[in-house]
Amino acid sequence: MKKTIKTRRLMIGLVAAAGAVGMGLPPQATAEVSDADFNALKQMVQQLSEQVQSLRQTNILDQQTHTQDVQQLKELQEKLAATKQTAEDAEQKSIVAAQAQAQPLPRAPIDEATVNHNFMILGDAEVQYVNADKQNGSFEMADFAPIFLYRGGDNVLFEAGFDFGLQNNGGTPGSDNNSSGYTTTLNLSFAQLDYVMNDYMTLCAGDLLLPLGTYTERGAGWLNKIPDDPLAIDLVPGSGVGAELRGAVPLGDSGKLLNYAVYGVDGPGSVDGTGSADQLDVGGNMGITSDGTTANLHNHPTGGARLAVFLPFKPHYDLELGISGQSGEWDNAGNHLCTAGVLDASLHLGSSFEVKGEYIISRFGSDDLGTIRQEGWWVQAGYKLAGLNLELPGINNLEMVGRYDSYRDGMGTTTDRYTLGYIYYITNALLFEGDYEFYNSSDPTVPETQLILQMSYGF
């Protein structure tokens, strides 16, 4: 704009100067202008005209430049506006972010090892084939025994073991009520709440596996090396409803322990409420009362305890010795005591050899037969052929087992049994077991021999 004004002023100035020159000259002089002066003036006018033309072109260029400047200015203004908007957006976002930081952090997945509770299922499953000498062979039993564990924090555990069983009615050796078909059963093996009070003591309450010997707590399914239970196990109860204190005290730093357990439970009961010898039910005091309701059959709890020493010499070499017993009234009238005692021992010599056993006695009074003295024992050994270091296919997965057990019911029946068998470890938890049993019994319903094949899985 300023250049345009300058140009106009220059042009006006030149015209004014020319006018002034014309007016300033005397009239005589006009007539007397020489060709030289005229040419000089003409040249000057031409130069001025050229300058004017040049100035016009310059003006045009200036106008174009100005237009471009205006355009650039407009673009810059737009960019500035956009930058301002961006800055405002960024500021807004920063405010939102600051507000978000002031809020609690959202919950994120954490390492499951640090969670303060956990639920899981352990247990075992078995399928059993039996061929006794008095019957045709058959698949005798299928069993699924899950253990539900719920851990609450570091010191509380609830555990419940169930037993889903399918039993062939015709295949129970010694049973006098065989029939056709199968029976499906569901039993609660145990259900207890454990509170670890400290490193050396735990309080357990509920339906407890009783520490009478070790078989009850360590004999489930795949844990034992022989498919069926020792005969004398029936002399003592496997579980009871009550409370228990148990734990272990270390004997030095070498791993030796003093194990203990003290408990009080409902105890045995009478099937029909009388004190007749054949009515003892070691399974528990709970039952059907005379008015048809399920309740405690009598108000005489039973107390028991176990004390044991565990002596490891080094890994896989150890000896455990234990003594346990319980005593309490069993008949509804409270006239008779039922007392049981168990001695247990277990020895491991290397990872290949194990021998263990129990001696069990039971004494109980009765109305009709006086004091009944029952006893039984079992000793069982196993040797894993991997200990022989033989390079033969499959032999390292094989364990040979044997057992001798005996049962005296105190009322005239005695049974001895010899068992030879094997375990083939398909995996460390999947076992294929086979056993052949020889019976010598005063009970005519007991077979003389029996073959048992079992597939076991511990999970």
Add this chain to the structure above:
Amino acid sequence: MNTSNKLKALIQNPFVTVAVVLLLGGLVTTIYSAEPKSDAPAQTNSVAVNAVPPEAAKAAVRKQLTGAELYSIHCNRCHPERYPTERTAAQWKTIILHMQVRASIPGKQARMILEYLQENSGR
């Protein structure tokens, strides 16, 4: 039955006999396994014959069992050992609490076994 006969019958009872033997055995084991008393005050001015060599003093300190050794010792009592990778760290925590109760394992040993299993667990 007089007292003498009662005592005789009691001694002849195999259960009582074995129980007494076990209790005595446990008592002896307990005494044998008891922790050594704290070291006697150092006798810096004693003659060399009475001084305890440092090597012997070190040997007298019992070796502390590791979690892996305790794992082998306790699990093998009842069943074939399971691989640590079979369970997650959280599952081992629950299982070891179960085993601490079921197998009566002292808390400190249970924690050492758990630490070993979790370090080598599947996840």
